[in-house]
Amino acid sequence: MAAATTRSRTGAPDAVLAAAVDLARDVVVTVAEPGTVGDHLGMEPLEERVAMHWFECLSAGYQGWRWGVTVARVPRGKVATVSETNLLPGPDALLAPEWLPYADRLAPGDLGAGDVLPFRETDPYLEAGFEATGDEDVDQMGFFELGLGRPRVLSAEGREAAASRWYDGEGGPTSEVAVKATARCSSCGYFLPMAGALRSTFGVCANEWSPSDGRVISLDHGCGAHSETDAEQVEAMPVGEPIVDEFAVDLEVVEAREQPEVVVGADPDGAVAEFEVAEPDVTEPDVAETGVIDEVQTGAPVEEQHGSDDPVTD
Numbered sequence: 665m666a667a668a669t670t671r672s673r674t675g676a677p678d679a680v681l682a683a684a685v686d687l688a689r690d691v692v693v694t695v696a697e698p699g700t701v702g703d704h705l706g707m708e709p710l711e712e713r714v715a716m717h718w719f720e721c722l723s724a725g726y727q728g729w730r731w732g733v734t735v736a737r738v739p740r741g742k743v744a745t746v747s748e749t750n751l752l753p754g755p756d757a758l759l760a761p762e763w764l765p766y767a768d769r770l771a772p773g774d775l776g777a778g779d780v781l782p783f784r785e786t787d788p789y790l791e792a793g794f795e796a797t798g799d800e801d802v803d804q805m806g807f808f809e810l811g812l813g814r815p816r817v818l819s820a821e822g823r824e825a826a827a828s829r830w831y832d833g834e835g836g837p838t839s840e841v842a843v844k845a846t847a848r849c850s851s852c853g854y855f856l857p858m859a860g861a862l863r864s865t866f867g868v869c870a871n872e873w874s875p876s877d878g879r880v881i882s883l884d885h886g887c888g889a890h891s892e893t894d895a896e897q898v899e900a901m902p903v904g905e906p907i908v909d910e911f912a913v914d915l916e917v918v919e920a921r922e923q924p925e926v927v928v929g930a931d932p933d934g935a936v937a938e939f940e941v942a943e944p945d946v947t948e949p950d951v952a953e954t955g956v957i958d959e960v961q962t963g964a965p966v967e968e969q970h971g972s973d974d975p976v977t978d
Contacts (some may be wrong), residue, residue, distance in 0.1 A: 845886030
């Protein structure tokens with residue numbers, strides 16, 4: 665902030681107050697937290713021979729705030745003195761919200777189970793339900809026998825405020841469900857008219873299928889659960905047999921592997937053991953080399969070609 669400097673009666677800047685920057689800084693450093701006094705932002709004239717020196721505040725919790733030191737001098741004085749120091753918000757300062765009393769801080773919808781609102785003796789939305797006569801017996805008769813049991817009832821202002829709030833809300837004609845409805849609540853069998861002065865405009869919905877069930881609605885409100893409207897019946901369409909696209913399925917043939925034969929037997933110690941029987945070698949023997957046919961393969965006796973007692977004849 666580039667503030668103007670205070671001027672004397674001749675229009676020249678007040679040199680004594682303008683030169684008191686170091687004095688103002690030394691004073692504000694003694695009252696501020698260490699390291700929170702920044703650069704000098706300028707001097708602003710307040711009155712004749714009175715000015716304010718501004719310093720930047722570096723505290724993290726006071727962004728945009730400024731330290732202000734008021735300096736002054738006596739007539740014909742050559743020395744400036746400090747009058748007061750202040751921490752004040754600047755144009756872009758971060759400010760706390762305005763404090764509100766507890767009774768004014770609550771908003772509609774904030775009240776929960778167990779909460780109690782404070783009593784408001786003067787409420788513009790309420791007025792006395794009956795006027796006391798001063799005779800205790802007469803007042804008790806009116807209080808109990810005539811049904812005037814409520815000390816206060818809605819005033820004309822209270823009824824108007826409630827009617828405006830209901831009509832402009834979800835139960836009025838401008839809500840989304842009412843705009844899209846094909847019929848109004850005034851012709852619905854589930855509409856219960858409200859008693860009293862608001863009967864000509866409002867009622868209560870008693871349709872459990874309606875989104876407004878149990879709520880105050882206006883006569884020109886509406887929804888899709890109207891008792892006299894109907895929806896177009898959609899005929900059921902038969903569904904044929906499912907079609908299987910065989911061309912979209914790729915079949916892969918996997919050759920099954922032969923499992924080895926397992927023989928269960930007993931070892932010499934009497935324990936049961938499993939043995940795998942190897943497949944016999946079915947390769948044809950080389951007859952030219954052996955000159956014999958294996959009995960295992962043919963089932964015939966083996967003829968020895970050499971070493972026999974029978975003579976070999978040509």
